[in-house]
Amino acid sequence: MHSLLDERINDFNDVLCSNNLIYVEKENLVSFFKSLTDLDVVILHKSYVFSDKNITPYIIKDIVKKLNKKFVLFSGGLENAIIDDNEIVLNSGTLYKNLNFFIDNYRNNKDANLVYLVFNNQNEYLKHQIKKLQNSILPDFIKFNNENAGVIFKKTRNKIENYLISSEFSDDKIKIIEYINKKIETKDFNHSILFQQIQKMMSKYENN
CATH class of the missing domain: 1.20.1440 (de novo design (two linked rop proteins))
Incomplete structure (x- = not known):
């Protein structure tokens, strides 16, 4: 599983990997994500700053979903919303509160069930x-x-x-x-x- 978070993911290094997406050019995004052979879900902060100013979180979302992977966009100003089984929008507080529950489920079942980022218990x-x-x-x-x-x-x-x-x-x-x-x-x-x-x-x- 790959994500774009911050230092708070240190406890989950066995399943979360923070990639240096910031330096990828727009025309190389598809090949970049295809190169991540163990990619299950991309977790991206809405304000993530890319070196290529033509890249937006929504471009990332479209690429990830076309590759049949899951996408999570989070920010302090967002309301929680389950778009579908492969996409959710989250408030930062909700993400960090429920990340442990989500990761435990992934470790046990190898299933990146995004709703577990919204709900902190079964x-x-x-x-x-x-x-x-x-x-x-x-x-x-x-x-x-x-x-x-x-x-x-x-x-x-x-x-x-x-x-x-x-x-x-x-x-x-x-x-x-x-x-x-x-x-x-x-x-x-x-x-x-x-x-x-x-x-x-x-x-x-x-x-x-």
């Missing part, structure tokens, strides 16, 4: 997944009627699969998806009961 990450699922399915349930019932049940099943990605959800996901599949097969579309089932599953994690 339980907060679980709650985040639940909140994303809730926000996604609620509009569908509000619009629920007999004509769109089957579509909404299928969409809900897919969203449960896509949003609840942590292994802690595995057993509950199997149960709720089996329930949904059975209702789809029998065309028994009681969305109130389905919503109650989902809320019951979620409450196990929200209250921890």
